[in-house]
Amino acid sequence: GAVVSQHPSRVICKSGTSVKIECRSLDFQATTMFWYRQFPKKSLMLMATSNEGSKATYEQGVEKDKFLINHASLTLSTLTVTSAHPEDSSFYICSARFREGFSDTQYFGPGTRLTVL
Amino acid sequence: QQQVKQSPQSLIVQKGGISIINCAYENTAFDYFPWYQQFPGKGPALLIAIRPDVSEKKEGRFTISFNKSAKQFSLHIMDSQPGDSATYFCAASKGSQAGTALIFGKGTTLSVSS
Numbered sequence: 001g002a003v004v005s006q007h008p009s010r011v012i013c014k015s016g017t018s019v020k021i022e023c024r025s026l027d028f029q030a031t032t033m034f035w036y037r038q039f040p041k042k043s044l045m046l047m048a049t050s051n052e053g054s055k056a057t058y059e060q061g062v063e064k065d066k067f068l069i070n071h072a073s074l075t076l077s078t079l080t081v082t083s084a085h086p087e088d089s090s091f092y093i094c095s096a097r098f099r100e101g102f103s104d105t106q107y108f109g110p111g112t113r114l115t116v117l
Numbered sequence: 118q119q120q121v122k123q124s125p126q127s128l129i130v131q132k133g134g135i136s137i138i139n140c141a142y143e144n145t146a147f148d149y150f151p152w153y154q155q156f157p158g159k160g161p162a163l164l165i166a167i168r169p170d171v172s173e174k175k176e177g178r179f180t181i182s183f184n185k186s187a188k189q190f191s192l193h194i195m196d197s198q199p200g201d202s203a204t205y206f207c208a209a210s211k212g213s214q215a216g217t218a219l220i221f222g223k224g225t226t227l228s229v230s231s
Contacts, residue, residue, distance in 0.1 A: 006160075034218050043206060043223045044161070093160050095219075105151060106219060108160040 002028050002098040006109035013084055014117055021079045021112045023094030029074035030096035034106065035067075038091040050077045084116040120144055121209050123222025130229050136194040138225045140207035143188070147209040151219070152181065152192045155204045164205075165192070197229045 003026040013019050023033055031052045036044040048069050049057045056069035066088075068080040077096075081088055091113055095106040122141045130136045140150075148169055153161035167174045167181040167190065174181045180193040194201055204226050208219040 004160075041226075043221045046218050046220075049218055091158075104149070105163060105166060107163060108153070110160045111158070113158070 002096070002107040004094065004096045004107045004109040006094055006112050008112060009110060010113045010115075012115045012117065015085055016083055018080055018082045019084055019114060021081075021092055021094075021114075023077045023079070023096070023109050025075045025096040025098075025107075028096070028098055028100075030077075030098065031074060032097040033071060033077040034095045034097075035069060035077070035079050036093045036095065038093060038111075040091075044093060047079075081114065084114070086116045089114055089116045120220045121207060121222045123207050123225060125225060126223070127226045128228070130197045130227065132197065132199060132229055132231050134197050134229075136197045136201065136227055136229070137191060138205055138207070138227070139189065139191045140209075140222050141187075141189045142209050144209070144211075145188070146211050147220075149210050150181070150183065150190050151208050152179075153206045153208065153221075155206065155224075161206060194227075197227075199229045199231045202227055202229050 005024045007022045033050045035047045037047050038044050046059050047062045050069050050071040052071045052074050058064045071077040091111050093111040095108045120143050124139050151166035152164045154164045155161040165176045165179045167183050169185050172183050178195045183190045204224045206224045207222040210219045211217045
Protein backbone atom coordinates (compact mmCIF):
# COMPACT_ATOMS: atom_id res chain seq x y z
CA GLY A 1 0.00 0.00 0.00
CA ALA A 2 0.93 3.66 -0.19
CA VAL A 3 3.02 4.71 2.81
CA VAL A 4 3.80 8.22 3.97
CA SER A 5 6.34 8.89 6.70
CA GLN A 6 7.04 11.96 8.78
CA HIS A 7 10.11 12.93 10.73
CA PRO A 8 10.43 13.70 13.53
CA SER A 9 7.40 12.24 15.28
CA ARG A 10 7.90 14.55 18.23
CA VAL A 11 9.90 17.70 18.73
CA ILE A 12 10.27 20.07 21.63
CA CYS A 13 11.97 23.37 21.00
CA LYS A 14 12.55 26.72 22.62
CA SER A 15 10.63 29.78 21.60
CA GLY A 16 12.32 31.64 18.75
CA THR A 17 13.95 28.62 17.16
CA SER A 18 13.05 27.05 13.82
CA VAL A 19 11.88 23.49 13.34
CA LYS A 20 11.87 21.45 10.13
CA ILE A 21 9.42 18.60 9.57
CA GLU A 22 9.91 16.15 6.72
CA CYS A 23 7.19 14.31 4.85
CA ARG A 24 8.14 11.45 2.56
CA SER A 25 6.15 9.20 0.25
CA LEU A 26 8.00 5.90 0.64
CA ASP A 27 6.72 3.76 -2.20
CA PHE A 28 5.21 6.18 -4.68
CA GLN A 29 5.85 9.54 -6.25
CA ALA A 30 3.68 12.39 -5.09
CA THR A 31 3.51 15.50 -7.23
CA THR A 32 1.17 17.01 -4.65
CA MET A 33 1.46 16.97 -0.90
CA PHE A 34 -0.64 18.74 1.69
CA TRP A 35 0.12 20.07 5.15
CA TYR A 36 -2.49 20.10 7.88
CA ARG A 37 -2.59 21.26 11.45
CA GLN A 38 -4.73 19.62 14.10
CA PHE A 39 -5.57 20.89 17.55
CA PRO A 40 -6.64 18.47 20.31
CA LYS A 41 -9.99 16.86 19.60
CA LYS A 42 -10.44 19.01 16.54
CA SER A 43 -10.55 18.39 12.83
CA LEU A 44 -7.70 18.79 10.37
CA MET A 45 -7.11 22.30 9.13
CA LEU A 46 -5.46 22.60 5.74
CA MET A 47 -2.45 24.90 5.87
CA ALA A 48 -1.03 24.63 2.37
CA THR A 49 -0.82 22.63 -0.82
CA SER A 50 2.66 21.74 -1.97
CA ASN A 51 3.39 20.95 -5.62
CA GLU A 52 6.72 19.54 -6.65
CA GLY A 53 8.93 22.14 -8.27
CA SER A 54 6.68 25.11 -7.62
CA LYS A 55 5.70 27.41 -4.79
CA ALA A 56 3.23 26.19 -2.22
CA THR A 57 -0.30 27.52 -2.14
CA TYR A 58 -1.25 28.70 1.33
CA GLU A 59 -4.73 28.82 2.83
CA GLN A 60 -6.15 32.10 3.99
CA GLY A 61 -4.77 33.10 7.35
CA VAL A 62 -1.63 30.95 7.15
CA GLU A 63 1.56 33.00 7.18
CA LYS A 64 3.79 31.79 4.37
CA ASP A 65 6.86 33.45 5.86
CA LYS A 66 6.33 31.61 9.11
CA PHE A 67 5.48 28.22 7.67
CA LEU A 68 7.99 27.62 4.90
CA ILE A 69 7.16 24.73 2.60
CA ASN A 70 9.53 23.16 0.13
CA HIS A 71 8.69 20.29 -2.23
CA ALA A 72 12.08 19.64 -3.76
CA SER A 73 11.45 16.13 -5.07
CA LEU A 74 8.60 13.80 -5.94
CA THR A 75 8.96 12.02 -2.61
CA LEU A 76 9.82 14.77 -0.15
CA SER A 77 8.13 17.88 1.17
CA THR A 78 9.33 19.85 4.17
CA LEU A 79 7.57 22.26 6.50
CA THR A 80 9.75 24.66 8.47
CA VAL A 81 8.18 26.52 11.35
CA THR A 82 10.30 29.63 11.68
CA SER A 83 10.75 31.55 14.92
CA ALA A 84 8.39 29.18 16.68
CA HIS A 85 6.24 30.41 19.55
CA PRO A 86 4.12 28.50 22.07
CA GLU A 87 0.97 29.15 20.02
CA ASP A 88 2.56 27.14 17.19
CA SER A 89 2.44 24.05 19.37
CA SER A 90 0.22 21.59 17.58
CA PHE A 91 0.01 18.30 15.71
CA TYR A 92 1.21 18.73 12.13
CA ILE A 93 0.20 16.12 9.58
CA CYS A 94 1.13 15.80 5.94
CA SER A 95 -0.61 13.85 3.21
CA ALA A 96 0.47 12.81 -0.24
CA ARG A 97 -1.65 12.45 -3.31
CA PHE A 98 -1.54 8.96 -4.75
CA ARG A 99 -2.72 8.35 -8.29
CA GLU A 100 -2.82 4.97 -9.97
CA GLY A 101 -5.18 4.22 -12.82
CA PHE A 102 -8.61 5.47 -11.77
CA SER A 103 -7.59 5.61 -8.12
CA ASP A 104 -6.85 9.10 -6.85
CA THR A 105 -6.64 9.56 -3.11
CA GLN A 106 -4.56 10.93 -0.27
CA TYR A 107 -2.54 9.03 2.28
CA PHE A 108 -1.53 10.63 5.53
CA GLY A 109 1.68 10.54 7.49
CA PRO A 110 1.70 9.64 11.18
CA GLY A 111 1.97 13.27 12.27
CA THR A 112 4.52 15.37 14.16
CA ARG A 113 3.80 16.67 17.64
CA LEU A 114 5.45 20.09 18.05
CA THR A 115 5.79 21.60 21.49
CA VAL A 116 7.27 25.07 21.77
CA LEU A 117 8.40 26.06 25.26
CA GLN B 118 -19.48 28.32 5.79
CA GLN B 119 -18.79 24.74 6.69
CA GLN B 120 -18.68 22.79 3.47
CA VAL B 121 -18.88 19.33 5.02
CA LYS B 122 -21.13 18.83 8.03
CA GLN B 123 -20.64 15.70 10.10
CA SER B 124 -22.84 14.22 12.82
CA PRO B 125 -23.00 13.09 15.51
CA GLN B 126 -20.04 14.62 17.30
CA SER B 127 -19.76 11.56 19.51
CA LEU B 128 -21.27 8.10 19.48
CA ILE B 129 -21.40 5.21 21.92
CA VAL B 130 -22.27 1.80 20.56
CA GLN B 131 -22.42 -1.62 22.17
CA LYS B 132 -20.09 -4.31 20.90
CA GLY B 133 -21.70 -6.05 17.95
CA GLY B 134 -23.94 -3.11 17.15
CA ILE B 135 -24.05 -0.88 14.09
CA SER B 136 -22.32 2.49 14.15
CA ILE B 137 -23.70 5.11 11.78
CA ILE B 138 -22.03 8.43 11.04
CA ASN B 139 -23.56 10.95 8.66
CA CYS B 140 -22.14 13.70 6.50
CA ALA B 141 -23.71 16.34 4.29
CA TYR B 142 -22.00 18.55 1.76
CA GLU B 143 -22.81 21.77 -0.04
CA ASN B 144 -20.62 21.89 -3.10
CA THR B 145 -22.08 19.88 -5.98
CA ALA B 146 -18.65 19.91 -7.63
CA PHE B 147 -17.35 17.45 -5.03
CA ASP B 148 -16.81 14.08 -6.62
CA TYR B 149 -14.72 12.12 -4.16
CA PHE B 150 -15.82 11.19 -0.64
CA PRO B 151 -13.40 9.31 1.62
CA TRP B 152 -13.69 8.32 5.25
CA TYR B 153 -10.68 8.36 7.55
CA GLN B 154 -10.10 6.71 10.90
CA GLN B 155 -7.78 8.34 13.41
CA PHE B 156 -6.43 6.99 16.68
CA PRO B 157 -5.04 9.40 19.30
CA GLY B 158 -1.59 10.68 18.39
CA LYS B 159 -1.67 9.09 14.93
CA GLY B 160 -2.32 10.33 11.45
CA PRO B 161 -5.66 9.61 9.74
CA ALA B 162 -5.86 6.29 7.91
CA LEU B 163 -8.00 5.90 4.80
CA LEU B 164 -10.87 3.50 5.49
CA ILE B 165 -13.05 3.57 2.43
CA ALA B 166 -13.98 6.03 -0.30
CA ILE B 167 -16.75 6.47 -2.85
CA ARG B 168 -17.42 8.43 -6.00
CA PRO B 169 -20.90 9.72 -6.98
CA ASP B 170 -21.45 7.17 -9.73
CA VAL B 171 -22.36 4.50 -7.17
CA SER B 172 -24.83 4.61 -4.28
CA GLU B 173 -23.09 2.14 -2.00
CA LYS B 174 -19.67 0.64 -1.44
CA LYS B 175 -18.80 -2.08 1.01
CA GLU B 176 -15.44 -3.20 2.28
CA GLY B 177 -15.58 -5.78 5.03
CA ARG B 178 -17.56 -4.35 7.96
CA PHE B 179 -17.47 -0.83 6.54
CA THR B 180 -20.10 0.48 4.13
CA ILE B 181 -20.54 3.91 2.58
CA SER B 182 -24.03 4.89 1.48
CA PHE B 183 -24.24 7.83 -0.90
CA ASN B 184 -27.29 9.93 -1.77
CA LYS B 185 -26.39 12.35 -4.53
CA SER B 186 -29.74 14.15 -4.66
CA ALA B 187 -29.70 14.79 -0.92
CA LYS B 188 -25.96 15.58 -0.95
CA GLN B 189 -25.42 13.19 1.90
CA PHE B 190 -23.22 10.21 2.59
CA SER B 191 -22.83 7.98 5.59
CA LEU B 192 -20.51 5.39 7.08
CA HIS B 193 -21.92 2.23 8.57
CA ILE B 194 -19.74 0.01 10.74
CA MET B 195 -21.32 -3.40 11.14
CA ASP B 196 -20.58 -5.64 14.15
CA SER B 197 -18.74 -2.79 15.87
CA GLN B 198 -15.77 -3.85 17.99
CA PRO B 199 -13.88 -2.11 20.83
CA GLY B 200 -10.93 -1.80 18.44
CA ASP B 201 -13.09 0.42 16.25
CA SER B 202 -13.10 3.06 18.99
CA ALA B 203 -11.49 6.06 17.28
CA THR B 204 -12.31 9.37 15.67
CA TYR B 205 -13.82 9.18 12.20
CA PHE B 206 -13.65 11.96 9.66
CA CYS B 207 -15.60 12.25 6.47
CA ALA B 208 -14.13 14.36 3.70
CA ALA B 209 -14.87 15.59 0.22
CA SER B 210 -12.91 16.96 -2.68
CA LYS B 211 -13.07 17.74 -6.34
CA GLY B 212 -10.91 14.72 -6.90
CA SER B 213 -10.74 15.00 -10.62
CA GLN B 214 -8.87 18.30 -10.36
CA ALA B 215 -5.16 18.03 -9.82
CA GLY B 216 -3.95 19.15 -6.42
CA THR B 217 -7.35 19.65 -4.83
CA ALA B 218 -7.26 19.31 -1.08
CA LEU B 219 -9.72 17.37 1.03
CA ILE B 220 -12.31 19.28 3.01
CA PHE B 221 -12.91 17.51 6.31
CA GLY B 222 -15.91 17.23 8.56
CA LYS B 223 -15.40 17.99 12.24
CA GLY B 224 -15.10 14.37 13.22
CA THR B 225 -17.05 11.82 15.24
CA THR B 226 -15.60 10.15 18.30
CA LEU B 227 -16.82 6.57 18.42
CA SER B 228 -16.67 4.50 21.58
CA VAL B 229 -17.57 0.84 21.37
CA SER B 230 -18.29 -0.68 24.74
CA SER B 231 -17.40 -4.31 25.38
